[in-house]
Amino acid sequence: MKTLDFIKMHSLGNDFVIFDQLKKSFKFSKSQIKKISDRNFGIGCDQILILKKSNKKDISFEYKIYNKDGSESGQCGNGAKCVAKYYFDHYGNNKKEIKIETKTRTMFLRHGKNKNIEVDMGLPKFNSSEFIKGKYANFLYNRKKYSFNEVFIGNPHAVFFTKNIKHIDLEDFANKFNKKGIFKKGVNISIVENMSKNNWHARIYERGSGETMACGSAACAIAASLKFHKKVVSSSNYVHMQGGKAHVKWSKNASDSVHLIGSAEYVYFGQYKI
Secondary structure, eight states: OOEEEEEEEEETTEEEEEEEESSSOOOOOHHHHHHHHOTTTSSOOSEEEEEEOOSSTTOSEEEEEEETTSOEESOOHHHHHHHHHHHHHHHOTTOSEEEEEOSSOEEEEEEOGGGOEEEEEEOOBSSOTTBOTTSOSEEEETTEEEEOEEEESSSEEEEEEOSOGGGSOHHHHHHHHHHTTSBBTBOEEEEEEEEETTEEEEEEEETTTEEESOOHHHHHHHHHHHHHTSOOOOSEEEEEETTEEEEEEOOSOTTSOEEEEEOOEEEEEEEEEO
16 A cells, blocks of 8 residues: 655635656556545545656656546646646746646746736637537527537637526536537536626536536636637636636737636645555
């Protein structure tokens, strides 16, 4: 039996169990990931994040993301804020910016104002290879048609702009949508309604994890969808989720990256026997 140190962190209630494997590596099985993530029988979290040593000189570390069902994700904006804060605090040596690598892309993270972390989420893509083009234009749910916008920002998102989102059974909605096979490996789902000019209320269902308090990449996908599909041009958008408000910046230059800005917080440090 091994005893592993871990860090519990969150950003906007989107919570993570973090394992620092920069000095010593340990490979988790799918069943171990599921057990650690379980809120009744393990530590409990939305996702498990692992920092691993990179062989590339310009990369501070590799960033592995595992969902509650044991599947690996390619992107997590709120998780990136958490691992960046941890790294800056423990290895930063007064660094202002770091470069990390995920399953799908390279990310730049920097110290922002007011102790925030700013994450360069990259350039959103539309009509990605994960989307089966032309299969469905609309989704029929409870005898109502819902249209959606497809956005890829390290992982795939389907963004639905509608009304009265609090009355939608999001788990049922998401499960039925994903069963349609519109996306090859399932998709993260956001249901969104407007609050005011650049403020949006959203509920998020993450594939492999279920409904979460917040999701950074979903907030960025919503901002990208507003600009690309809805032609709503604003350099800053605020996405209000159950856990709080995410600030997303995207300049009027469409070739620039989307930036996610916000805080990351420690919950506790602990040890787990495996």
